[in-house]
Amino acid sequence: MTNSIYTAPPSVAETVLPLFGWQQPALSIEQFGSGLINSTWKITAVTGEEFILQKLNMQVFTDPGSIAANIQQIAAYLQQHAPGYLFAAPVEALNGTTLVNIEETGCFRMFPFIKGSVTKDVVATAAEAYEAALQFGKFTHLLSGFDAAQLYITIPSFHDLSLRYRQFLQALQNGNTARIAEVKEQIEQVEQRVSIVQQFEAIRSNPGCKLRVTHHDTKISNVLFDEQGKGLCVIDLDTVMPGYFISDVGDMMRTYLSPVSEEESDYSKIVIRTDIFEAIVHGYFEQMKTDLSAEEIKLFVYAGKFMIYMQAIRFLTDYINDDVYYGARYPKHNLVRAGNQLVLLQQLLQHEKALHHIVEKVCS
Incomplete structure (x- = not known):
């Protein structure tokens, strides 16, 4: 893991990423965004691919499976009725689900990072x-x-x-x-x-x-x-x-x-x-x-x-x-x-x- 940057708990790199099919260490795992509810990281692979990894706050969202089901329904509908719409659908884990729940660690999901995209925290104009x-x-x-x-x-x-x-x-x-x-x-x-x-x-x-x-x-x-x-x-x-x-x-x-x-x-x-x-x-x-x-x-x-x-x-x-x-x-x-x-x-x-x-x- 030489030259890697980690601002996430070691369990994220060692336990969570392999469940999404990662075979090699990530090049970097950095905290991302300004959200106050979920914990979010930007993951960069050695191939240059980028992803967003989130740990859901299960005190706020007590049934994360419902969230996953909603997103899957919406993704399927948009794919059929608005295929040109940019929709960041979640990445499937190795077990075929879009959520992985690790005992004593948390519930995680991953999305592709949209290259060239930026977010804003304040409306300036x-x-x-x-x-x-x-x-x-x-x-x-x-x-x-x-x-x-x-x-x-x-x-x-x-x-x-x-x-x-x-x-x-x-x-x-x-x-x-x-x-x-x-x-x-x-x-x-x-x-x-x-x-x-x-x-x-x-x-x-x-x-x-x-x-x-x-x-x-x-x-x-x-x-x-x-x-x-x-x-x-x-x-x-x-x-x-x-x-x-x-x-x-x-x-x-x-x-x-x-x-x-x-x-x-x-x-x-x-x-x-x-x-x-x-x-x-x-x-x-x-x-x-x-x-x-x-x-x-x-x-x-x-x-x-x-x-x-x-x-x-x-x-x-x-x-x-x-x-x-x-x-x-x-x-x-x-x-x-x-x-x-x-x-x-x-x-x-x-x-x-x-x-x-x-x-x-x-x-x-």
Whole structure:
């Protein structure tokens, strides 16, 4: 293994790679990407071939077989109905499966690395937002003929806003009383926006709002770009489940519109970039305009309110519950995150009328 670079546990090289047919030591195994859930490495073979190896977080994904089954179904459908679409299908292990579960080590899978592809962690330009939105819209559009009900639910109630609000109310009953007193202002802000929950419940009973194959995690790092900045495809399909379009559009708005992330503690930096919003609308509608009903199009701006509000609730609930879900890297970390999202929501509401005009202009 001379001249090799290893930033992964020895068990990955010695135990996992042979199960995928590796006969020689890897030239390099390096940590890859910025994901917070799964452990990911880029593997380079002595032949020059490159692969992505992932260890699934089984505390989050308790049934990895369901994820594998979903990806296999989607891969088969796209191969038949959209053979030209770039889809990074998982590599089969020697036992014929796409997952290997090693006792006391973990559950692993491998994908081919798309040569010349790059990922981005932050949306810097409207062009990047457009390309990302186009790719997420294209993914859902190409799967419009696929019965979403066939997919397994990999994270139950992941984007169930009604459940998140009930969990918030339970935290007010059973959580840390000192913290509840401390965050009275934030609690009032959440309670004042309960109409966002009521609208979500109306969507779930509205036949004009369709359950589709939905990615559910549309941050820009889940899009592969080429070296010229053009989108290639979407990746990280662990959360692909039946869902409403507001999940994908809302998560793009939540993570693209402001130049700073949910971690920013200087709330004066949180602003709505309307050029980024317009780019999202153009990119997503280019693929999905004919798929969306008139009722869904009217919900485009609501999608941002839905996702931002839900994330604010989740951070605030976790803070009240002593940081048992997200954890905290420093005191009041989740309170900072909750406040960040509440400011972002307020900024979105202030721009709501202008954003609706953008949607109307693009759709006309």
